[in-house]
Amino acid sequence: GQSLEQPSEVTAVEGAIVQINCTYQTSGFYGLSWYQQHDGGAPTFLSYNALDGLEETGRFSSFLSRSDSYGYLLLQELQMKDSASYFCAMYSGGGADGLTFGKGTHLIIQP
């Protein structure tokens, strides 16, 4: 089957750096995405990694290691508005490209 594991909750301080890890299991793998979702809001796209390595977009970076079936999202210069749930999600291919999501990591930012 297909599954993703990520911590249920992470707490960090405003201005700091936080890393949210994600490990996955699947028979076929095309890439790993990250989405942010505020309470009551819609998921919004943050990043996508198809190849090994680090992708940087402003304060957010995402990393993928296909050999380790592992990825992470790195958030720098944390702001209070970053308090949200973060989901890793994978494309397993097979002719379809719907996402399989993890259960999400609730990020709590403390002042």
Added chain:
Amino acid sequence: EAGVAQSPRYKIIEKRQSVAFWCNPISGHATLYWYQQILGQGPKLLIQFQNNGVVDDSQLPKDRFSAERLKGVDSTLKIQPAKLEDSAVYLCASSLDPAGADYEQYFGPGTRLTVT
């Protein structure tokens, strides 16, 4: 650019009743997805359309759920009859090109369904 539109935003029904949700994707987006998000979990793909054809409905409970996308634009998702465990947020998403470089999906605000 207008985002993905969904209606209604909230719906409360009793078990065994039927309900329908509507989605209007971003103009020009060929691919449309319906996801179910139960409280405290990640979204779960129910069905994916490419234009007006079904690409993947392997996780759609077909004994009670149905979906269609007429003319390759708007889509409706129906539940009949509803069960208590169907209480969730139903999210519609669209993407421009499934083979695109960034694979970004754009989500609507969702319909929060409560079955009593």
